[in-house]
Every structure is written in structure tokens, then in C-alpha cells.
Amino acid sequence: MDWYFLYSFIYGLLFGSFFLVVGFRLPLRKPFLWERSACCHCHTPLKFYELLPVLSYIIQRGRSRCCKTHISVLYPFMELLTGSLYAFCYINIGIKWELLGALLLVSLLMIVLVSDLKFMVIPNQLLLFFLPFIILVDNIILKKPFMDSFIGAAAGFGVVGMMILISNGGMGAGDMKLFGLLGWMLGMKLVLMTLFLACTFGAVIGGLLLLTRRIDRRQPVPFVPYIAIATIISYFYGNPLYMWYASFY
Ligand SMILES: [Zn+2]
Structure with missing residues (x-):
């Protein structure tokens, strides 16, 4: 029995429960x-046994x-999702400093997801809160060059910013700032892949929802679910995906 697997899952459940409160x-x-x-x-205060995740x-x-x-x-959905993603990070990375970076990324995505699903906003304070921790883990502990992070952030922020100017709707300022932060963590190559995947998922799934009339054309749709899936794919499979794509040329 791999106890770390179980621990990471249980920690994920507990953190997931906390992220719901924060979000x-x-x-x-x-x-x-x-x-x-x-x-x-x-408004009755909850007892501790009413706060057990799932x-x-x-x-x-x-x-x-x-x-x-x-x-x-x-x-229960967000708690299970966070638990599963924490366990997934552990399985893919093992006990290394890099795991901390992955857990930070997943945690950010989960809180943003809660806020976006509930209020359709991405709180600025949340992004600002995460920034020093990301710099500490990525640039100081894992020694990722600051320049790479900076270029990644500029790419994520800049491209989404241009898309907002051109398309006049769809994504908002919150998405632009989130992509700036994701760019800092992922670097330019992977943040652009994340953006491409998120837009593709959004177009395909959004299109299907429209066709099946589950959503209205004028109804604003949360975009963070697509960003979250795209980020996790790019983070864990981005480099193999690039190699696979490049092998066609
Ligand atoms: Zn009640």
C-alpha cells in the first residue's frame, strides 16, 4: 500500500473543502x-462532523x-476533484520539490473554479495571494529562470488581452490576469498551448451545449472549467504533446 497516495488524496479532500470556503x-x-x-x-453554525469532506x-x-x-x-464534487488531482500529482511526480509547484497550481485552479462557477468572477486578491508562493516555489526553490517566467506571464497576459480587444466579449479581464499567472508558472510554450486547448474545448463543448439547447446564446458561460482542464493537460502532458505534434513536420 502506497500511504503517500492515500495521504495526498485525503489532504486533497480537506484542502478542497477549504477551497470551497475561500472561493x-x-x-x-x-x-x-x-x-x-x-x-x-x-445560518446555524456547522458542527465539525458536518464539515467532513464528501x-x-x-x-x-x-x-x-x-x-x-x-x-x-x-x-462533494469539488472535494473529490481536489482529492483526485492531489493524488494524481503525487503519482506523476513523487515526493520531490516539484510536487509543491504542481499542488500550488492545482490549488489555484480549484479556488478560481469555485469562484467562477458561483459568481463568474476571478478574484484579484486570490491571484495576488498566490504570486509570492509561486515565485518562492518555482523561481527560488526549483530555480526556474525569472526571465522565462516573465516571458510566460507576458505571453499569457498579452495574447488574452489582444483576444479580448479583438473579440469584444467572451473572455474578461479576470481571465487575462489568470493567464498571466499561469504563464508565470508554465512558461510561454505551455501557456500558449493551454490557451489553445481551453479555446478548443470551449468551442466544442460550448457548441454542443448550444446545439442541444442546454444553454442560451446570450447566457454567459464560465470559462474557467476549460482553462482548468487545459492547464492540467499542458502541465503534465504538454511537452510530449509538442513532440508528437512536431513529429509530423
Ligand atoms: Zn440550516
């Missing part, structure tokens, strides 16, 4: 560290204990 409270400018979690319907949801059959309000399936 929900940050855009509302509510404190998220010292305030206890409460039922969003009747388990509480299953035991309570998707309803709160206090007033039997329906709990969004987003909670």
Missing part, C-alpha cells in the same frame, strides 16, 4: 479564516442537518 467568501469580501462555517440557509454529504443525503436545505452537489 465562496473571497468574492463577497467575507473573512474565511476565523469565521465558522454556517448553514447558508438558516462523507457529510453522503451521510446527510445531500441535505443540511439544521433545516434540511438541499446542499449543492458542487461541495
Whole structure:
């Protein structure tokens, strides 16, 4: 039994549960560290056993204990997703400093995903909060050249910025800043691949949703789910994908 696998999954579940709190409270400018979690319907403070990731949801059959309000399936989903991604990072990287960089990337994506799904915003404070940690892990511990990070950030920020100017809609300033930060972490080559993949997924899946009339043409659609999938693919498979693509020429 690989205990680290289990640990990474369980840590992911717990962090996922915390990321939900951060992602929900940050855009509302509510404190998220010292305030206890409460039922969003009747505001009864939650007991510790009501905060167990996934388990509480299953035991309570998707309803709160206090007033039997329906709990969004987003909670267990985000917890499981974070747990699975943490375990996935561990399996792919092992116990190395690089793992810290990958966990930082996944954590950023998960919080942004929560805020985007709930409020359609990417909080600035969140991106600013992550920046020093990213510099510490990527540039100081892992010794990635600052110039590469800077060029990556400029590429992500600049290309999305141009796309916003040209297309006049679709992506917003939040996406531009997020891509700047992703560029810092991924470098120019991989951030451009991320952007390409995200737009492709967005066009294909968005197109299917439109065709099947699950969404309306005027309805704004969260773009971060596509960015998150694209980032994880580029981060873990970007270089092999480039080699495969280059082998055709
Ligand atoms: Zn309640």
C-alpha cells in the first residue's frame, strides 16, 4: 500500500473543502479564516462532523442537518476533484520539490473554479495571494529562470488581452490576469498551448451545449472549467504533446 497516495488524496479532500470556503467568501469580501462555517440557509453554525469532506454529504443525503436545505452537489464534487488531482500529482511526480509547484497550481485552479462557477468572477486578491508562493516555489526553490517566467506571464497576459480587444466579449479581464499567472508558472510554450486547448474545448463543448439547447446564446458561460482542464493537460502532458505534434513536420 502506497500511504503517500492515500495521504495526498485525503489532504486533497480537506484542502478542497477549504477551497470551497475561500472561493465562496473571497468574492463577497467575507473573512474565511476565523469565521465558522454556517448553514447558508438558516445560518446555524456547522458542527465539525458536518464539515467532513464528501462523507457529510453522503451521510446527510445531500441535505443540511439544521433545516434540511438541499446542499449543492458542487461541495462533494469539488472535494473529490481536489482529492483526485492531489493524488494524481503525487503519482506523476513523487515526493520531490516539484510536487509543491504542481499542488500550488492545482490549488489555484480549484479556488478560481469555485469562484467562477458561483459568481463568474476571478478574484484579484486570490491571484495576488498566490504570486509570492509561486515565485518562492518555482523561481527560488526549483530555480526556474525569472526571465522565462516573465516571458510566460507576458505571453499569457498579452495574447488574452489582444483576444479580448479583438473579440469584444467572451473572455474578461479576470481571465487575462489568470493567464498571466499561469504563464508565470508554465512558461510561454505551455501557456500558449493551454490557451489553445481551453479555446478548443470551449468551442466544442460550448457548441454542443448550444446545439442541444442546454444553454442560451446570450447566457454567459464560465470559462474557467476549460482553462482548468487545459492547464492540467499542458502541465503534465504538454511537452510530449509538442513532440508528437512536431513529429509530423
Ligand atoms: Zn440550516
